Amino acid sequence: MDYRAEEFPPFAVTVDVVALTVRQDELHVLTVRRGEEPNLGALALPGGFVRPDEDLPQAAARELAEETGVLDASAYLEQLGTYGAPDRDPRMRVVSVAYLALAADLPDPRAGGDASDSAWLPVATATAAPLAFDHAAILRDGVERARAKLEYSSLATSFCPPEFTVSQLRRVYEAVWGVALDPRNFHRKVTGTPGLLVPTGRSVVDGPGRPAVLYRAGSATALHPPLTREP
Amino acid sequence: MDYRAEEFPPFAVTVDVVALTVRQDELHVLTVRRGEEPNLGALALPGGFVRPDEDLPQAAARELAEETGVLDASAYLEQLGTYGAPDRDPRMRVVSVAYLALAADLPDPRAGGDASDSAWLPVATATAAPLAFDHAAILRDGVERARAKLEYSSLATSFCPPEFTVSQLRRVYEAVWGVALDPRNFHRKVTGTPGLLVPTGRSVVDGPGRPAVLYRAGSATALHPPLTREP
DNA sequence: ATAATAGTGTCTTTTAGACAATATCAC
DNA sequence: GTGATATTGTCTAAAAGACACTATTAT
Numbered sequence: 001m002d003y004r005a006e007e008f009p010p011f012a013v014t015v016d017v018v019a020l021t022v023r024q025d026e027l028h029v030l031t032v033r034r035g036e037e038p039n040l041g042a043l044a045l046p047g048g049f050v051r052p053d054e055d056l057p058q059a060a061a062r063e064l065a066e067e068t069g070v071l072d073a074s075a076y077l078e079q080l081g082t083y084g085a086p087d088r089d090p091r092m093r094v095v096s097v098a099y100l101a102l103a104a105d106l107p108d109p110r111a112g113g114d115a116s117d118s119a120w121l122p123v124a125t126a127t128a129a130p131l132a133f134d135h136a137a138i139l140r141d142g143v144e145r146a147r148a149k150l151e152y153s154s155l156a157t158s159f160c161p162p163e164f165t166v167s168q169l170r171r172v173y174e175a176v177w178g179v180a181l182d183p184r185n186f187h188r189k190v191t192g193t194p195g196l197l198v199p200t201g202r203s204v205v206d207g208p209g210r211p212a213v214l215y216r217a218g219s220a221t222a223l224h225p226p227l228t229r230e231p
Numbered sequence: 232m233d234y235r236a237e238e239f240p241p242f243a244v245t246v247d248v249v250a251l252t253v254r255q256d257e258l259h260v261l262t263v264r265r266g267e268e269p270n271l272g273a274l275a276l277p278g279g280f281v282r283p284d285e286d287l288p289q290a291a292a293r294e295l296a297e298e299t300g301v302l303d304a305s306a307y308l309e310q311l312g313t314y315g316a317p318d319r320d321p322r323m324r325v326v327s328v329a330y331l332a333l334a335a336d337l338p339d340p341r342a343g344g345d346a347s348d349s350a351w352l353p354v355a356t357a358t359a360a361p362l363a364f365d366h367a368a369i370l371r372d373g374v375e376r377a378r379a380k381l382e383y384s385s386l387a388t389s390f391c392p393p394e395f396t397v398s399q400l401r402r403v404y405e406a407v408w409g410v411a412l413d414p415r416n417f418h419r420k421v422t423g424t425p426g427l428l429v430p431t432g433r434s435v436v437d438g439p440g441r442p443a444v445l446y447r448a449g450s451a452t453a454l455h456p457p458l459t460r461e462p
Numbered sequence: 463a464t465a466a467t468a469g470t471g472t473c474t475t476t477t478a479g480a481c482a483a484t485a486t487c488a489c
Numbered sequence: 490g491t492g493a494t495a496t497t498g499t500c501t502a503a504a505a506g507a508c509a510c511t512a513t514t515a516t
């Protein structure tokens with residue numbers, strides 16, 4: 001180290017959240033319209049400064065809760081990466097720790113707060129729009145992380161409510177990956193993975209067709225072997 | 232955001248590097264002995280403050296070069312994660328961005344510098360020793376990341392010199408995973424993955440036995456399907 | 463010649479992927 | 490009944506794992 005502790009260069013540290021959910025069989029991301037400069041009025045990811053005595057995941061959960069109005073303990077939260085290019089914020093040197101949040105379909109964001117407007121947007125819409133700062137790169141990385149992790153982990157269940165059917169889980173995969181999966185092979189794969197799904201014993205009917213068995217997520221976190229996107 | 236830009240709480244930002252290499256068929260990590268308080272004399276990962284106009288990967292590469300004495304452009308560097316618990320450094324609020332570096336067997340670290348002593352230690356030795364700050368967790372995460380990525384990526388070639396044999400590559404897997412692999416099936420797997428290995432046309436003899444063909448790393452970065460640790 | 467390592471071929475088991483067939487609902 | 494969705498079963502192709510066998514070197 002070439003600096004002594006008393007002479008450390010001060011940085012601002014923020015968290016930004018890529019919050020994903022599946023609505024109407026389509027992957028959506030939580031976005032805000034910036035209520036202040038710079039980039040006033042631009043589309044952005046929810047986020048803000050980390051408080052002096054706050055842990056990083058705690059800050060991410062707080063920012064997410066402030067936007068959704070729901071402190072959803074069921075939401076999955078993992079660190080995505082840290083973005084710290086010297087010029088990423090024109091005001092000062094800001095290092096942002098990005099988090100990836102996955103949740104079952106949440107209610108629409110509440111009004112008010114710093115963000116003058118926040119909403120769930122289809123990911124395709126958000127990636128096509130200009131985003132503030134380097135949020136386009138963060139969003140791209142977050143979506144890619146989610147897509148990759150569905151292959152070899154039980155992460156898809158984080159997009160589902162506490163109890164769900166195999167069809168619901170399959171529709172999550174189809175929405176996140178943007179592909180169609182064979183319902184029969186998918187069913188065999190996920191029900192055949194030990195510890196992934198726990199049957200509740202109950203079934204639900206939704207429209208026509210045979211009732212589907214309700215499952216809860218099991219203790220398994222890894223898929224061995226993985227589900228693959230490409231053949 | 233509840234803070235305005237002018238009122239942001241100042242943080243110190245550091246980088247820490249988990250530098251891994253394979254020496255004598257064993258996974259090693261680069262460690263330093265701290266030359267100052269706190270934790271003076273304790274074993275730690277190399278790292279230091281990010282400079283005001285320096286990018287994060289650049290800071291990690293600089294710290295690595297300062298310890299190894301070699302600015303090895305061939306070293307693989309990826310962000311591992313960010314560690315920012317409010318009490319992780321007793322002096323002040325420090326957020327550390329950890330990087331994972333993988334390299335072919337490098338020379339022993341040079342003497343001098345802030346770190347009074349730095350050396351390549353077997354990972355088993357380093358994880359058993361008490362490390363400064365939260366470096367034990369960072370090291371554990373780095374090793375686990377490397378282990379996991381060998382499964383589905385071409386990352387193992389980063390542990391090899393520019394030209395290497397299939398045996399060398401296999402010994403990397405065996406050292407990192409701590410398992411024995413069947414040389415014949417391994418050979419078939421890696422040579423059968425398109426774009427992973429490019430034959431140089433030359434061979435090398437090393438001790439008794441048939442000469443081994445020399446390869447360079449190809450353009451493939453993913454292993455589809457993956458090599459699995461557990462059956 | 464013997465031992466050691468590199469590389470090829472073969473067999474079995476597992477799993478993915480295609481898809482037929484059955485079960486149970488709404489209408 | 491008809492159509493839709495859920496679930497099970499069957500077949501085929503690809504790949505992993507076990508391992509016999511050949512190739513080429515040092516000693």
